[in-house]
Amino acid sequence: MSWIKIISFNEAEGKLKKLYQKVTGPNNNVDNIMLVHGLRPHTMVGHMALYKNVLHNSNNTLPKWYLETIGVYVSLLNNCEYCVEHHFTGLQRLLGDATKANQIRKGLETHKPEIALDEKFSQGLKYAEKLTLTPSEIVKADVEKLQQSGITDGEILEINQVVSYFNYANRTVLGLGVSTSGDILGLSPNSSEDDNWNHQ
Template identity: 35%
Template sequence: MGWISEIPDSEAQGPLRQIYDAVKAQRGKVARILGAHSLDPGGLQHHLDLYMHLMFSAGPLSRREREAIAVTVSAANGCAYCVAHHLEALRCYEKDEGMLATVRDAPDRLAAPRLRAMLLYARRLTVSPSTMDEEQVGALRAEGLTDAEILRINLVTAYFNFVNRIALGLGVEADAQEVAGYAR
């Protein structure tokens, strides 16, 4: 639980009950970040729809790439909650702990040029958005990324900046029990 009141799963009714039940059926349990929205079920549903589209729908980026963006952005923002969740998800696609640490802490040191370019774009958009220019998009195109892929990189980056601020601004925290056990 964070710094504001929440409606726990055991007390959810109406639209919130429906959302919680759907999330549990699909993901196995309700993440704390979703519980933080419980006072606004309509907002929660829109947030969840955007998350499912950006992270799980068929699209121009792999799940591995999307999760890597989530980790890099969340680390740049100092959002331990999202780093923990999405590093765990990334482990489903990447077993090398050194690589995982590099994605989190030093994406500029990645050996894979495509992923490095993606994560450097995401990190710069996160920490210095006013310095973005066409040159950053050109660096992605130089690695063979299409405009549809660039758009998805941008959207996933923007989404995690949004979610990081929800978690940080409302005191949403994760522990090992919170992070484990989601259907990926």
């Protein structure tokens, strides 16, 4: 489950128990990426606030399935199987089209998102790739390509923040040996309210 000590839902007390209760899924399941914060609960507060606002805020205008697609691609680039499987399952659920989801995954795995997505969404993923692999090489022209493909500046910010979040999440998982053992894949917050973290 992790290379460091995990405090389970049943073992948790006080503030940690209350935080776990906020992120539970069915049968009080807490994803391992959240459990790994148990020794420093304040870091889970920061993690969930970032995750919730970047991916599940009603003020975002890009489709939620596309934001999940960005997360899957960043996680593939970082070889983070945990996040790939969690968020690909979420992507499938949000799309409601297994064939389309599998086409998207094939495009991501071959670094050819254009085989499944239009120019606008493909350009966003190319930006995500460069920002993940060679961030210091990002230049103004990369943002201008996004603008020219029809992505608004607010949406560029959304993409940037999803890419940044997943690089953080991937390094949390990979750096602490977090596995999917015991997790229920593909759950996400069922409300866009900032303080509702419950997973369904």
